[in-house]
Amino acid sequence: xxxxxxxxxxxxxxxxxxxxxxxxxxxxxxxxxxxxxxxxxxxxxxxxxxxxxxxxxxxxxxxxxxxxxxxxxxxxxxxxxxxxxxxxxxxxxxxxxxxxxxxxxxxxxxxxxxxxxxxxxxxxxxxxxxxxxxxxxxxxxxxxxxxxxxxxxxxxxxxxxxxxxxxxxxxxxxxxxxxxxxxxxxxxxxxxxxxxxxxxxxxxxxxxxxxxxxxxxxxxxxxxxxxxxxxxxxxxxxxxxxxxxxxxxxxxxxxxxxxxxxxxxxxxxxxxxxxxxxxxxxxxxxxxxxxxxxxxxxxxxxxxxxxxxxxxxxxxxxxxxxxxxxxxxxxxxxxxxxxxxxxxxxxxx
Numbered sequence: 460x461x462x463x464x465x466x467x468x469x470x471x472x473x474x475x476x477x478x479x480x481x482x483x484x485x486x487x488x489x490x491x492x493x494x495x496x497x498x499x500x501x502x503x504x505x506x507x508x509x510x511x512x513x514x515x516x517x518x519x520x521x522x523x524x525x526x527x528x529x530x531x532x533x534x535x536x537x538x539x540x541x542x543x544x545x546x547x548x549x550x551x552x553x554x555x556x557x558x559x560x561x562x563x564x565x566x567x568x569x570x571x572x573x574x575x576x577x578x579x580x581x582x583x584x585x586x587x588x589x590x591x592x593x594x595x596x597x598x599x600x601x602x603x604x605x606x607x608x609x610x611x612x613x614x615x616x617x618x619x620x621x622x623x624x625x626x627x628x629x630x631x632x633x634x635x636x637x638x639x640x641x642x643x644x645x646x647x648x649x650x651x652x653x654x655x656x657x658x659x660x661x662x663x664x665x666x667x668x669x670x671x672x673x674x675x676x677x678x679x680x681x682x683x684x685x686x687x688x689x690x691x692x693x694x695x696x697x698x699x700x701x702x703x704x705x706x707x708x709x710x711x712x713x714x715x716x717x718x719x720x721x722x723x724x725x726x727x728x729x730x731x732x733x734x735x736x737x738x739x740x741x742x743x744x745x746x747x748x749x750x751x752x753x754x755x756x757x758x759x760x761x762x763x764x765x766x767x768x769x770x771x772x773x774x775x776x777x778x779x780x781x782x783x784x785x786x787x788x789x790x791x792x793x794x795x796x797x798x799x800x801x802x803x804x805x806x807x808x
Contacts, residue, residue: 485730493655493730494723497754499603500682504758506607507686508693510614511621515694518622529615536611540604540790541582547794548578548598555798559805573597584608587674592666600797602674609676610683617684621691628691632684636752639680644748646671654743655726672747682755689759693766701767708769715760718753725750 483489514523514532522528552571574597580586587602587609596602617635621628646652650664650671672678725746729738738746765774 487724487727490723490727490730493726497722497751500679500751500754501758502603503607503610503679503682504686504689504755504762506611507614507683507688508690508762509686510611511618511687511690512693514615514618515622515691518618519694532615533612536608537584540608543791544581544598544601544604544794547798548574548581551598551798552578555802558802581605587670587676591669593670598794598797601794602670606674606676606679607683610680614687617687621687625695629688632688636681636684639677639684640748640752642677643672644744647744647747648740651740652743652747654729654738654746678747678751681752682758685752685755685759689763692763696767701769703769708764708771711760711764711769712771715757719757722750722754722757 484493517523523532552574573595577586577590577595577597580589581597581601581604584605586596586598587605590596593599617628617632620631652671761770761773764770765777768774770777
């Protein structure tokens with residue numbers, strides 16, 4: 460559904476100037492727009508940090524010793540996320556699509572039926588695996604919730620290892636990161652997938668409408684696990700403030716920015732020579748396997764530096780109190796914004 464919406468809006472936006480749109484894709488600065496999807500991995504890092512740090516703190520207080528405690532641990536998560544998701548799906552299949560008109564809307568007329576048939580996958584948080592084809596998913600952008608929930612369900616296993624033994628827990632997490640990166644590389648190589656979420660696969664081995672790596676937990680797990688290691692590190696810190704040599708701090712920021720820019724600008728040649736340059740399957744697979752991990756490391760540094768008082772201007776901006784009330788609205792905005800886009804744009808095209 461969401462893919463159809465984007466396709467319709469994109470077609471309407473560039474219909475009058477297709478050549479300009481093609482040149483825009485080749486602009487190096489436009490890579491920052493194309494690479495905006497890495498922001499999702501920032502949230503996976505944050506989620507890993509919070510679940511690990513908060514849970515370990517509670518375990519240190521003697522909690523988590525009963526089955527009922529862990530059942531509440533899971534139910535609380537499901538209850539926090541599900542009511543507004545269920546309400547928005549209900550409104551979409553009964554109300555939102557009745558508010559839209561316009562000539563483009565006919566191309567997306569099956570969208571309400573996708574939710575009528577597959578709404579239950581969202582309630583179980585398996586929509587990133589079923590239905591297989593992206594066009595059949597209900598609220599396809601909520602794949603993030605499914606992926607995050609699946610990683611959350613598995614997180615106590617890692618947290619328990621870290622809580623019991625650092626010597627065992629940390630190597631296990633490192634092994635899982637490498638294993639997930641290896642799985643992503645293998646899938647990408649086998650299906651000859653592109654090194655970006657845009658564009659079809661370069662061979663007939665992959666079905667264009669089926670997602671193989673973007674929405675899957677084994678692809679996103681490295682960022683989540685990096686966050687878990689960082690959350691564990693915060694738990695082990697005796698004091699929040701860490702005073703380091705300014706040169707070391709500058710070096711850390713330089714490396715973090717360099718990694719992030721490499722991830723974003725690494726596809727420059729592919730887009731600058733659009734249609735004439737194709738990276739090898741090995742290089743594309745390597746990028747797909749490592750890019751999100753690299754981005755996660757960069758964001759982990761930002762979080763650590765700001766938390767320990769070494770964030771500089773970035774820390775001052777990110778600590779602005781005005782973000783607090785806005786943060787209470789972000790989940791609802793995430794769930795509802797595509798529906799509002801449908802109503803607005805389909806009535807104006």
